[in-house]
Amino acid sequence: MSKDLYLKKILGEERFSLIRGSTVLMVGAGGIGCELLKDLMLTGYGEIHIVDLDTITLSNLNRQFLFRQKDIDKSKALTVVKSVSKFNYFDSKLVPHHGNIMDTSMFPMSWWSQFDYIYNALDNLEARRYVNRMALYLKIPLMESGTTGYEGQVQPIYPYRSECFECQAKVTPTTYPVCTIRSTPSKPVHSITWAKEFLFQQLYDDSTSSATDAEESRKQLEKETDDSAEIEHMLRETNELNDLKSHIAGGADVFLPELVEKIFVRDIERLLEIESLWKHGGRPVPLDWSQLKPQLDSLLLTSTDLVDETKVQTPLENLYVLWKSGEKLVKRVVSGEPVVFDKDDEDTLDFVVAASNLRSHIFGIEVKSKFDIKQIAGNIIPAIATTNAIISGLSVMESLEYYKAKDSQAAFSNSSTVFVSIKPNKYLMGAGLVEQNSSCASCFKVARGVMELPETSGDLKLGELLEGLRQTYDYEDDHYEISIISGDSRLIYDIDFEDNIPCGLDELGIGIGSTLLIQVDEGDLQGLELYISKGKEFKLPQIQLRELPKTISEPEKSEAEVEKDGEVVFDDGVIEIEEIEEIEEIEDIRETATKLSSQEPPTKKQRL
Structure with missing residues (x-):
């Protein structure tokens, strides 16, 4: 019995044949990627390319089952290929790439064009957006996926048919004001x-660099x-x-007592x-260093290891952890070893844990x-192996x-976006794919394509490019006035800026790997973004640009209609007309509205 018999029965001969002849890309070889590569291989895909920039760390091992402790510090992409070779039953061709997927020199457009399907297994928003754009340029189907704890989702993306990754706004990482962090923390994350x-x-x-110019620092704080x-x-x-940092050379016995007294006593x-900071309460209490110092000295003599992963520790215990980790960090700095924070570096993590807890206290x-x-x-992001597998x-x-x-x-008609969770009656939910969002700047308002250009791009003049654009995309009509903007946001051409027409593209800094945005200054035609790829000759993609839906603006109300509504509305207030008939000048109305908006809401008798 052939090893692919069951797959052929499940998938059908024709579909299995298509899968065997397919070349796919998997971006990311972490928690989802390890599981996904296993599944792709066992489905029989003919050629699978794996891209990942990261190396393996200890914290990866609890859920990334293709890695072992001996693999720590090795490339994820290279290691994952070696691991799965043991059960590569269908002889899939596996091609690892250790690099950044956004590196255009390592991964040019010609490399992207070989793929029939792209699978995202990323935890990076910027990289996800980049892969989404590449899929749009080449019209390659993309499978988006992600997990957080017990929750996860998959989203099939069919360029220009379904929603793309950027059709819906994504949550951006939270940032905190400097003043909150430095002066008035109120949450553990602030500390x-x-x-x-x-x-x-x-x-x-x-x-x-901590040697920031004093004047520049002041401007930032202002x-x-x-x-x-x-x-x-x-x-x-x-x-x-900065001054205290120079005392590290004197050793931990000199440096650490000064550090604790400064940051947990004098600074507080x-x-x-500064009374203005505590008008609403929440005053901090400086650390009782004079009482804790003798207790700490006694504790240090016992050499007890008080680092506990799950225990919430006392101020004294946190002081002990700060001291022991500080001693190790001082030795590393004195020896000339570069020290940067890493969650898997116990010395740096212990220092941050103890310092943040003391500040919280x-x-x-x-x-x-x-x-x-x-x-x-x-x-x-909390990750669970089972969710990744599902x-x-x-x-x-x-x-x-x-x-x-x-x-x-x-595929668009028959596919679903699928969600999983641990909530009762919502373990697995599916919904049909949604069409493009008409406000999406990535896939609806802009059409994308690949423009081919020989290496000698300087031979092509901007004027020749303009002529090609007008002929290919029907810009000949006088109704269309176009402008050309480079990927670094430089205006290259518009109707009032024609200086560059005789210039070669290389003179303008445009070559292989560059992007050009062509916008219509008048009318409602889609914009066009072109990615320049290496080719034998100058060639523009065949794209049918469409008219965008016209924005329907609300007609302005006539004076009679405004009076009928019974109110005049300004940015800074609303005043009822029937109560201000005595005011004749519009300037007086605006002034009165401004005054009212800055006061407590008046009673009816108090109104004008």
């Missing part, structure tokens, strides 16, 4: 960010707050840390002097365990619709 991004970097991390006392405090705090006492904030702080400081299986199953007839329209 953790302070310990990792400010304290640790100022003291140990030479990859981030954007955050207009409290001059707070600004002066933060500048002084930074300068003192000075903060308390001072500000009356909930203290966290090392396990919890590691997830926040390391930007770790989502990977669904990714392959949903992509099979495309291989039924290798037709995007049929």
Whole structure:
């Protein structure tokens, strides 16, 4: 019995043949990627390319089952191919690439064009957007997937038929005001960010320059707050840390007592002097260093290991962890070893955990365990191996619709976006694919294509490019006035800027790997974004640009209609007409509305 007999029965001879002859790309070889590569191989795909920039770390091993402890610090892409070779039953050709998928020199457009299907197994928003754009340029189907704890989803994307990755707004990473982090923290994440991004970097991390110009620092802080006392405090705090850093050379016995007294006692006492910060309460309490120091000295003599992953530790225990990790970091710095924060570097993690917990204790904030702080400081999205396995299986199953007839329209009609969760009655839910979002700037308002150009792009003049654009995309009509903008947002051409017409493209800094955006200045025609790829001759893609839906603006109301509605509306207030008939000048109305908007809402008798 042949080993592919069951697959042929399940998939059908024709679909299995298409899969065997297919070349696919898998971007990401982490939690989802390990499971996905296994599933792609066992489905019989003929050629699979795997791209990943990362190396394997200890924290990967609990869910990325293709890696072992001996693989730590090795390339994920190269290692994953070696691991699956043991069960490559259908002799799939596996091609690993250790690199950044956004590297255009390593992965040019000609490389992308070989793929029939793309599978995303990424945890990086920027890279996901980039892969989405590549799929749009080449009209390659893309399978998006992601998990968070017990929840996950898969989204088949058929370029220009279904929603693309950017049709719906994505949640952006949360940032926190400098003043909140440095002066008035109120959440554990504020303390953790302070310990990792400010304290640790100022003291140990030479990859981030701390010698910022004083005037520039002041300007940055003035954007955050207009409290001059707070600004002066933060500048002084930074300068003192820079001075303290020079004491590391004197050893831990000199450096650490000065560090603790400065950041947990003197800095807090000075903060308390700025009364404007504590109008609404929440005053911090400086660390009782004089009482804790003898207890710490006694504890240090016992050499007890107090680092506990899951325990919420006392201030004394956190001081002990800060001290022991500080001693190790000082030795590393003195020896000339570069020190940067890494969630898998126990010395750096212990220092950040202890420092953030001591600060939380001072500000009356909930203290966290090392396990919890590691997830926040390391930007770790909770990952569960079972969820990754389910989502990977669904990714392959949903992509099979495309291989039924290798037709995007049929696949769009029969495919689903699938969600999984641990909520009762919502373990597995599917919904039909949605058409493009008419407000999406990536796939609806702009059409994308690949323009071929010989290596000697300088032989092509901008005027020749313009002529080709007008003929290919019917820009000849006087109704269309176009402008050309380069990928770095430089205006290359418009009707009022024709200086570059005789220039070669190389003179304008445009070549292989560049992008050009062609926009219609008048009318409602789609924009056109062209990616320049290497070819034998100058060739523009055949794209039918469409008219965008016209924006229907609400007609302006006549004076009679406004009076009928009974109100006049300004940006800064609303005044009822029947109550201001005595006011004749519109300037007086606006002035009155402004005054009213700045006061407490009046009663009817108090109105004009």
